[in-house]
Amino acid sequence: MNSNNIYLDYAAATPVDKRVLTAMLPYFSEKFYNPSAAYLPAKHLRGEYETQKGLLANAIGAKAPDLIITGGATESINLAFTVLKQNTGHCLISSIEHAAVRESARSYSAGNFDEVKVSTTGLVDLVDLRQKIKEDTILISIALVNNELGTIQPLSEISRLLQEVRESRLKEGNLTPLYLHSDASQAMSLLDLSVARLGVDLLTINAAKVYGPKGIGALYVARGVKLSPVTFGGGQEMGLRSGTENVPALIGFATAAKLAKEHLASSRRQYQDFTRQFKQIIEQESRVAPLWLGDPKHQLVNFVPVCFKGLDAERLIFKLEDLGVYLSTGAACAASKGQKSHVLSAIGLSDQEIAGSLRVTFGQGNQLEDVKKAAHLIAEVVNQEAKRLKLV
Amino acid sequence: MNSNNIYLDYAAATPVDKRVLTAMLPYFSEKFYNPSAAYLPAKHLRGEYETQKGLLANAIGAKAPDLIITGGATESINLAFTVLKQNTGHCLISSIEHAAVRESARSYSAGNFDEVKVSTTGLVDLVDLRQKIKEDTILISIALVNNELGTIQPLSEISRLLQEVRESRLKEGNLTPLYLHSDASQAMSLLDLSVARLGVDLLTINAAKVYGPKGIGALYVARGVKLSPVTFGGGQEMGLRSGTENVPALIGFATAAKLAKEHLASSRRQYQDFTRQFKQIIEQESRVAPLWLGDPKHQLVNFVPVCFKGLDAERLIFKLEDLGVYLSTGAACAASKGQKSHVLSAIGLSDQEIAGSLRVTFGQGNQLEDVKKAAHLIAEVVNQEAKRLKLV
Structure with a gap:
């Protein structure tokens, strides 16, 4: 520029932040191994990958096994929406979601989705949200920070509301699961993200909006949430996202997340x-x-x-x-x-x-x-x- | 190392080859724009992206619009197998394919696939191949170079055989399409790839095996072959692979392909x-x-x-x-x-x-x-x- x-x-x-690029550089050349290989330098690299994945997970109050590393926010969002392949049902998104959420909702629910109204300032209308939750609603996807307005949604309030729905479903013997996904792509550089505090079951984060490299994202997946693979193959990322791990990009993402937090x-x-x-x-x-x-x-x-x-x-x-x-x-x-x-x-x-x-x-x-x-x-x-x- | x-x-x-990394570096920092943005530097970047995509396509005898840029070979292979979402039917793979092909075949065909025998040297048995092509076979996927043996398959012969099948189908009024996909991940650094000479309809290539960066691949798609999206969102890569373009990785891939060819x-x-x-x-x-x-x-x-x-x-x-x-x-x-x-x-x-x-x-x-x-x-x-x- x-x-x-x-x-x-x-x-x-x-x-890409200079410090992020500096952290990535050795992984293009010296530490280029396939982290699934059997010799020691590759095993060391696997160790580094898992450690850095753990640090990235820590940045949102999670642990390494809770994160699926993907090729970016769009892929993370698509992966989140695969809950609708595990359980056929309805989904809800806000009326101001990014195209990745809108198109995923349309596609993975086969059109069985609704949009929740927002206020003139872009805040999700909680009354409308409550009213639009159906008996078979499985997934609700609301971006933490809107990408045009910067409006920050009251996710923990939404999460509490969903908890009430879950409890009333339980009383009625309705076993349909209800999950909350949030696309936090815009949020990481300026908000202290905690999956527990936000009360989300699924959270999309993205390196390319937080001074990290393009081409890498992650999806936080709470224990017990079942997803379907976005790609089939060697079984990496717990079988949900096959393909050789992009080690340099993950190192960059973890470094960027750490710097943002600091x-x-x-x-x-x-x-x-x-x-x-x-x-x-x-x-x-x-x-x-x-x-x-x-x-x-x-x-x-x-x-x-x-x-x-x-x-x-x-x-x-x-x-x-x-x-x-x-x-x-x-x-x-x-x-x-x-x-x-x-x-x-x-x-x-x-x-x-x-x-x-x-x-x-x-x-x-x-x-x-x-x-x-x-x-x-x-x-x-x-x-x-x-x-x-x-x-x- | x-x-x-x-x-x-x-x-x-x-x-990653030093020359590849050198080519990539400016795109992490100065030329970091979103190539879909409207201001001139972003439009220039879009131009550079398309030019480099064209050079990459040239390396396999194709043109930029024939290539879908993906997050790696596994994703390219998965994308190729989505032809089975467009047309329900049978598929054939060799018995020595990589996990990405095997698992994609299993998943996208819902189990409706067979494996073609190979010789003791790993060459596909053309008689067995011909016999296993059914009335409803839509896709045949054979890696150009096997990743364990290095055996190079006679793809152009296979392609000719498929042409005969297509012609006899036409005579019989069978309108089922028949496509040939090849995973050429291992091949690019040492073979002069030409989609016309190989006679493929779909070809997977991968930067990470040719001294390019990890996390980027491409799928060549012949005109007229209809695929389904692997991710939904902003509509990038002709709607088949949404997500912000990974410009530095594409620059690296194109540079690596050029160097390999030279x-x-x-x-x-x-x-x-x-x-x-x-x-x-x-x-x-x-x-x-x-x-x-x-x-x-x-x-x-x-x-x-x-x-x-x-x-x-x-x-x-x-x-x-x-x-x-x-x-x-x-x-x-x-x-x-x-x-x-x-x-x-x-x-x-x-x-x-x-x-x-x-x-x-x-x-x-x-x-x-x-x-x-x-x-x-x-x-x-x-x-x-x-x-x-x-x-x-």
Whole structure:
């Protein structure tokens, strides 16, 4: 990345942290063995793999045997949804889930799924959730942090609600299991994840959003939850995900998770400061009043999604890119297909408001000066566009 | 790897070539963008990804849109077998396929599969193959190079045979499609692969066996072959393998494929020399006559599988490891579970012969001196064991 440019799209991709890459390097060359081989250096490598898997598991309050290492968040999510192959039934997702959850729900439930409403700030409506749980609902999948709004869901409350359902099912002799999965892809760099505290049965985590390498993710699976394999073969990862272990990537993931945990408090303080100053500058300088999206009380601190009503976000992005500021309208995979954001639609924005919405997400590479400069530039471009459109 | 040690298990894993790693490095840090993002640097990255995918495709005589990038060979093989989700029917594999093919055949055909016999050198029996093709056979999966014997299958002959079957089906009004898949994981470093010449409809290739990174593979898919997704989500890789593209790994894979192609002739000459001298030393010094396995006329030149009848290969490996020589009995994932090699069983070896068999595979890190030293050490250890067991 050119150092003069300001990248504000850390929710789409994070660079690999130098310390992560340094930790990975020996595993490409010297320690390249197949960890299933029988000679000592390969066995040592197996040991290192399991130790690092244990450290990664620890980062979310779990143990190594609870984690299935996958090729990324999408695969982890797909693996979670295979509970619907073990038990045919209904599933529930929020109306603002990522495509990986939406498409998995559609596919693995063979269309037998519903979406739970969210508030205008993107919080899951617990009353609607309770009402939509059917007799045969098996899986509920709610992302911990929404990838467009940064809204943090009250997962432990949802978990308690599910516990009540489980208990009432037990009384009625209904033996249908009920599992809670959460896609925590966006969360790991800034939240202290604990599977016990969250009350989840299944949790997706992802290296590529926490300054680790692309191509590796993990699924936490609580004891007793039965899944079906995503790939068949040599039987690695307890038979659920066959294929030679990607040792360098796992080392990178574990290192990235450890670094995130160590810097959690300082990162949060830093991004709080960024967010405050960024908003202040926009509010002072923009002649179109910004509509800050998401839930100010429950929002990941590096997320600043914002709507400039009446403007065209695509044009803003285009003009900002010329000025060296990189940001997006929403999920990259959706944006690339020109799809209207289903997330912004679900929180009740009008088509005009959706068309005027940007997603700003801060990250490690940003300095306060960059953030302030970006805010000035965004306000400037907003004002130019507003003038052009004769809105001001 | 300690430079005093001699690694002779390149069929299990290859280290990442320095030039491959160098090519990958910028994509971890500077060029880390999500290739689906809308700003210019991300679009450039998308361009680079597609260009490199095209180069990788070229290496097997295909074009970028014919390749689906996956998380490795196992996933590619699983994806190939999803043709059985599109058309319910029978499939055929050889009796010496890797676990990924065997388990995929079992699972995707719901048990409706047969195994084709092989000769004592591991060549597929074409008469048996023809006889086992049923009216509803949809998929035939035969590895180009066997991972234990190095035997190279006559794929183009098999392809011609399938063409005859297709034509006779057409005459009979049988519209069942018939596809040929080959797992070429072991082949890329020493064979000039061409999908047209091989006559395959589906071809699995894998970076981790060709001095590229772990965690990436590809499946060549001929036009018109319909597959089902292995993962659902953002719709990447033509909807067959959703998940953010692993750009650094793809760059590494394409670079590794290019290097392999450039050095094909010289690598072959080198390994031919290694193999000749290695066999000569063993034959001269070993007091147990070596039984060279596989097909001398159709064998990948870096494969030297050998049986020392009456000895225990596990013990040989253990003793050789103490002397710094690393080799294996067969496929690492099977060996780690203590399974008897189904490959050696299929070529008609007795249990005693199987128990005395080693797989030696040469690679980039070997020098002629290492190879000769290893041969002397193997003969020495064989002789010690033979003496201990009073065989000589």
